[in-house]
Amino acid sequence: MASRTDATNETLLMHLLDLDNYGLSDVTDPAKITKAKRDVSSFVKNEMLRSMSDGISPVKGEGRFPILDPDYAKEHKAGRRRSDLELEGDLKDSLIVEPSSGSFIRAGHQGAQVPKAHGHNQIIEKAKNWAKEIKFPKRRYIPDDKQVFIDKITNGIREIIEPLKDRPIDDTEELDDDIFAVSSLRETEDLIEVGGANIFDDDVIESLLAQAFNDL
Amino acid sequence: MTFKIKLDKKTKALLRPKDKNGLLATVRKDFTKTAPKQIKRVVENDMLKGISPVKGVGKWQRYSKSYKETIRGKFTYRNIGGKVIRFKGKDREYHSKASPTKQIAPVNLRHSGKLINSFKVFTSGGFLRGFRLNFQFKNFLADIHNRRGASKSKVVRRMLPTEKGEEFNKVITDAILLRLKRSALNVARQFSRR
Numbered sequence: 263m264a265s266r267t268d269a270t271n272e273t274l275l276m277h278l279l280d281l282d283n284y285g286l287s288d289v290t291d292p293a294k295i296t297k298a299k300r301d302v303s304s305f306v307k308n309e310m311l312r313s314m315s316d317g318i319s320p321v322k323g324e325g326r327f328p329i330l331d332p333d334y335a336k337e338h339k340a341g342r343r344r345s346d347l348e349l350e351g352d353l354k355d356s357l358i359v360e361p362s363s364g365s366f367i368r369a370g371h372q373g374a375q376v377p378k379a380h381g382h383n384q385i386i387e388k389a390k391n392w393a394k395e396i397k398f399p400k401r402r403y404i405p406d407d408k409q410v411f412i413d414k415i416t417n418g419i420r421e422i423i424e425p426l427k428d429r430p431i432d433d434t435e436e437l438d439d440d441i442f443a444v445s446s447l448r449e450t451e452d453l454i455e456v457g458g459a460n461i462f463d464d465d466v467i468e469s470l471l472a473q474a475f476n477d478l
Numbered sequence: 479m480t481f482k483i484k485l486d487k488k489t490k491a492l493l494r495p496k497d498k499n500g501l502l503a504t505v506r507k508d509f510t511k512t513a514p515k516q517i518k519r520v521v522e523n524d525m526l527k528g529i530s531p532v533k534g535v536g537k538w539q540r541y542s543k544s545y546k547e548t549i550r551g552k553f554t555y556r557n558i559g560g561k562v563i564r565f566k567g568k569d570r571e572y573h574s575k576a577s578p579t580k581q582i583a584p585v586n587l588r589h590s591g592k593l594i595n596s597f598k599v600f601t602s603g604g605f606l607r608g609f610r611l612n613f614q615f616k617n618f619l620a621d622i623h624n625r626r627g628a629s630k631s632k633v634v635r636r637m638l639p640t641e642k643g644e645e646f647n648k649v650i651t652d653a654i655l656l657r658l659k660r661s662a663l664n665v666a667r668q669f670s671r672r
Binding site for chain 1: 495496501502505506509523524527528529533534536537540546583584585602603608609610611612613614615616617618620621624625637638639640644645646647648649650651652654655658659662663665666667670
């Protein structure tokens with residue numbers, strides 16, 4: 263089943279992303295499927311928030327959000343005209359990105375913030391007509407049925423799923439999914455510090471060097 | 479018949495990668511030159527957007543109503559004799575002396591800038607053994623936000639993965655790996671030149 267967007271009523275605006283399109287069908291271990299869906303959800307949410315904060319749509323083809331009206335920007339955003347869809351934080355706080363049933367994760371809104379989300383995303387006809395009437399600019403951050411997320415997000419989803427795919431088990435091979443594991447910690451009244459060393463192990467650097475020499 | 483072959487530094491490094499001037503140490507040295515600064519910027523970018531650097535946390539909880547009012551200039555708070563007293567502020571656009579452009583959203587833990595300016599990313603240990611990348615906040619507010627909780631409602635806003643099993647979010651771990659790959663490529667280029 264393909265990814266789709268459920269935007270049929272005023273209390274739900276939700277994009278259902280099918281991770282089978284990004285390789286989840288090659289993962290059969292239930293624990294790894296759960297991990298994939300959880301990690302992808304966390305990643306997609308952060309990337310959507312980052313994109314929106316930069317005034318750029320996380321939906322492929324939508325580009326930058328239209329800038330803010332200068333008077334609005336002066337009153338509410340210290341004069342900054344970049345639109346980040348954040349005034350009090352209600353909309354972004356209500357953004358849900360979480361595992362759903364089967365191979366799906368869901369990304370969108372449910373409840374009180376849905377009308378506001380509809381106004382920005384303008385997916386349903388009612389929202390489009392309203393926006394056209396009052397000349398409200400479109401700032402879409404939830405893909406409709408035919409759209410996908412930007413390459414940065416879709417590539418990231420594949421990167422998360424790839425190491426979890428089923429592969430022949432080699433006795434000597436250890437699958438280490440902690441690129442940078444925190445191994446040291448200092449906490450005092452006026453200091454917090456964490457450190458990690460595993461990524462700098464000899465075997466990791468040797469492997470990167472071999473790849474680098476190969477690429478030259 | 480004996481032959482004497484003089485090895486230059488590069489050849490020595492190639493033949494003995496684990497020596498102090500070997501390839502592995504050279505990669506770590508190269509990483510130390512610019513990577514910590516670049517990785518610091520990646521972490522700061524997330525924090526300034528209100529996104530926790532800790533995996534799975536997502537967006538930081540928003541400011542309390544009273545703090546928002548302080549930012550807006552409606553009220554101000556003074557500590558008098560150990561008690562926090564609220565005064566009516568001058569209702570101007572942005573009243574915070576420390577941060578005239580502070581907005582109520584996103585939550586970026588930046589007011590005077592002392593906390594975020596105390597953030598450091600640096601390497602430690604030897605280039606042969608014990609090499610490590612460290613992330614540090616040196617300010618009393620760090621532990622308050624990260625673990626103990628700020629204000630009356632004790633809101634925790636995780637800044638570093640200090641709890642067991644925690645790690646940085648994907649963008650940060652990807653940035654660390656990317657910088658290390660770049661260092662490996664720099665060193666490979668250096669040693670491939672004749």
